Amino acid sequence: MQRRPKTIFGASAAVGAMIAATLVGTASPAAAATTPTFNTPEIPTGTRVITLSGTAAPNTDVQLWEQAAAFVDLDDVTTDWLDVPDYGLPTLVKSNASGRWEIQRFMDSGFVWAVQADGLFSNIVKAPLRVAADFTLTPRGDNTVDFRVRTDPDQPWFPVAIERKDGSTWTRVASGVTDGTVYAGDPTPPGDDGDAEAEFDGTLEDQPAGLQTYRAVVREGNTEYATPANLMLSNTVSRDVTVTGTGGGNNPGPGTSSAPPPNPNPNPNPNPNPGTPTKPTTTPPTSAPKPPATPKPAAPAAPAVGSVKFTRVQYNAPGKDTRKNKSVNGEYFKLKNTTKKAINLKGWTIRDRAGNLYRFTSNYYLAAGNSVIVRTGKGSNKSTLRYWGKTKHVWNNGGDKATLRTSANKTIDICTWKKAGKGYTSC
Numbered sequence: 001m002q003r004r005p006k007t008i009f010g011a012s013a014a015v016g017a018m019i020a021a022t023l024v025g026t027a028s029p030a031a032a033a034t035t036p037t038f039n040t041p042e043i044p045t046g047t048r049v050i051t052l053s054g055t056a057a058p059n060t061d062v063q064l065w066e067q068a069a070a071f072v073d074l075d076d077v078t079t080d081w082l083d084v085p086d087y088g089l090p091t092l093v094k095s096n097a098s099g100r101w102e103i104q105r106f107m108d109s110g111f112v113w114a115v116q117a118d119g120l121f122s123n124i125v126k127a128p129l130r131v132a133a134d135f136t137l138t139p140r141g142d143n144t145v146d147f148r149v150r151t152d153p154d155q156p157w158f159p160v161a162i163e164r165k166d167g168s169t170w171t172r173v174a175s176g177v178t179d180g181t182v183y184a185g186d187p188t189p190p191g192d193d194g195d196a197e198a199e200f201d202g203t204l205e206d207q208p209a210g211l212q213t214y215r216a217v218v219r220e221g222n223t224e225y226a227t228p229a230n231l232m233l234s235n236t237v238s239r240d241v242t243v244t245g246t247g248g249g250n251n252p253g254p255g256t257s258s259a260p261p262p263n264p265n266p267n268p269n270p271n272p273n274p275g276t277p278t279k280p281t282t283t284p285p286t287s288a289p290k291p292p293a294t295p296k297p298a299a300p301a302a303p304a305v306g307s308v309k310f311t312r313v314q315y316n317a318p319g320k321d322t323r324k325n326k327s328v329n330g331e332y333f334k335l336k337n338t339t340k341k342a343i344n345l346k347g348w349t350i351r352d353r354a355g356n357l358y359r360f361t362s363n364y365y366l367a368a369g370n371s372v373i374v375r376t377g378k379g380s381n382k383s384t385l386r387y388w389g390k391t392k393h394v395w396n397n398g399g400d401k402a403t404l405r406t407s408a409n410k411t412i413d414i415c416t417w418k419k420a421g422k423g424y425t426s427c
Contacts, residue, residue, distance in 0.1 A: 033118035046132030069110035110231020174288030315395035316423035328377035347407025
């Protein structure tokens with residue numbers, strides 16, 4: 001099969017010009033096409049729409065091509081790995097009379113971008129995203145403070161450290177990942193009992209009283225998603241809170257004493273006989289109060305049909321089909337979590353009509369609104385890019401059927417195509 005061309009503008013005009021030149025025997029040399037440019041965009045904090053811009057020949061169609069940074073090798077990225085976006089925002093625009101173009105784009109991860117105009121690609125832009133953090137502190141009295149960190153993107157496995165300012169230094173008081181679990185040491189992803197909530201929360205005990213400063217450090221760490229290699233940048237958010245209780249800290253704040261207030265009557269009821277201990281004036285309770293019952297967690301709801309969907313199957317690898325790993329990896333399917341909560345895909349399967357099967361064999365939490373790509377060939381798995389491990393192509397170009405089922409064999413989604421067309425289907 002021939003390589004799928006990415007030149008999508010101006011081809012008919014070029015062919016017509018060649019025919020005209022042949023008929024008349026002479027022709028004026030065609031004006032050289034203008035290579036478009038792509039400006040490096042701002043680095044946003046948290047998911048939001050940003051404006052992409054650059055230049056091209058005046059009044060020319062400009063097409064955006066992209067890929068999430070986690071899906072490509074940033075050290076060797078080429079336009080062959082980029083696709084036309086399908087998120088619903090316009091990605092084909094026309095440059096103005098001055099040659100300037102602008103495209104609005106929703107950014108929820110690090111991206112690799114380029115545009116194409118007059119059959120030529122612009123420079124490739126690698127655009128990072130800084131993780132936003134909503135950090136809240138709630139004092140409970142008795143030297144305890146509840147904390148919660150929610151990240152944007154709303155994604156599990158972001159490593160988080162909670163630190164308290166002690167004088168000129170910072171002391172780590174909790175660490176973990178955005179799944180609701182607190183760890184005593186460095187953050188590590190939880191095992192089978194891990195919670196998939198995309199937040200990190202807990203309670204800090206034995207904290208010094210007075211005005212204290214804490215910070216939440218959302219950082220890159222031993223997680224495949226939140227790393228600079230995937231163009232995800234760390235962030236730090238600080239908050240002040242007044243801790244109630246006894247005992248002061250090293251950061252009392254202006255006008256706040258770190259010691260308890262003095263007693264205005266140091267000896268209101270002196271012992272008339274210094275040699276005899278004073279009896280306590282309070283009566284101890286007859287029995288300790290019963291702790292509140294711990295509610296049992298509700299069983300997770302069974303995944304609904306359509307909760308995870310095929311959004312693309314690249315059934316025809318770009319270029320000529322060979323059994324080389326690069327060619328086999330040109331085939332892939334893409335799944336998207338359409339719900340507002342992370343879904344564990346452990347045990348879920350994808351089959352074609354011939355019975356070829358891919359299975360998520362261990363815990364794999366697909367975050368709300370996020371996607372995962374599974375390429376047919378071999379490679380090193382990342383959090384949002386997996387490899388089937390096949391040595392030859394799987395999907396039938398002339399028609400096939402992809403079926404997604406849960407570990408309980410419940411069908412969640414089906415994607416079919418009947419004939420070879422543009423090499424992929426959006427299901």
